[in-house]
Amino acid sequence: MKTFSVIWEIRYYDHEPEKVFFEVIDEDWENLDALLDDLRDNAIDREPENSCPFGLGDFETEWILIEDEDGKEVWRDKYYSHFEDKDWLEYNKKRK
Numbered sequence: 036m037k038t039f040s041v042i043w044e045i046r047y048y049d050h051e052p053e054k055v056f057f058e059v060i061d062e063d064w065e066n067l068d069a070l071l072d073d074l075r076d077n078a079i080d081r082e083p084e085n086s087c088p089f090g091l092g093d094f095e096t097e098w099i100l101i102e103d104e105d106g107k108e109v110w111r112d113k114y115y116s117h118f119e120d121k122d123w124l125e126y127n128k129k130r131k
Contacts, residue, residue, distance in 0.1 A: 036063045039070050039109070042100040043083035044117070049092035055122040058083035059130075067101065067109055074098055 039062050047054040060081055064070040083096055099118075101110040117123050 036065060038063050038104040039067065040102045040104075040106075041070075041074070041081075041098050042102070043081070044097050044099050044115075044123075045084050045087050045094055046097075047087075047091045047094045054091055055117075055120075056087045057123070057126045058086045067103075070101070071110065 041060050041062055043058045043060065045056045045058060060083060062070055064073070078096075078098060081096075084094055087094075097112070097115065099112045099115045100108060103109050111118075
């Protein structure tokens with residue numbers, strides 16, 4: 036088994052500007068393909084929004100990045116358009 040860190044974006048779109056949070060959920064899987072298959076089929080079973088402040092309104096969650104147990108990026112959502120946004124850049128700088 037390998038441990039992968041799945042980074043989720045939680046975006047509360049009812050606010051101006053939108054409120055954005057990021058959460059890391061560690062997952063143990065045989066390999067990356069097995070994890071990706073499970074995320075595609077069962078992403079709803081994870082609840083990264085539970086780490087956010089309660090009562091902020093409607094939100095969307097999205098898994099945007101996966102790292103291996105050494106912190107190496109092994110998968111990135113190529114359609115995620117916010118990797119250059121201030122929220123992501125600030126979060127990524129803090130975690131490195």
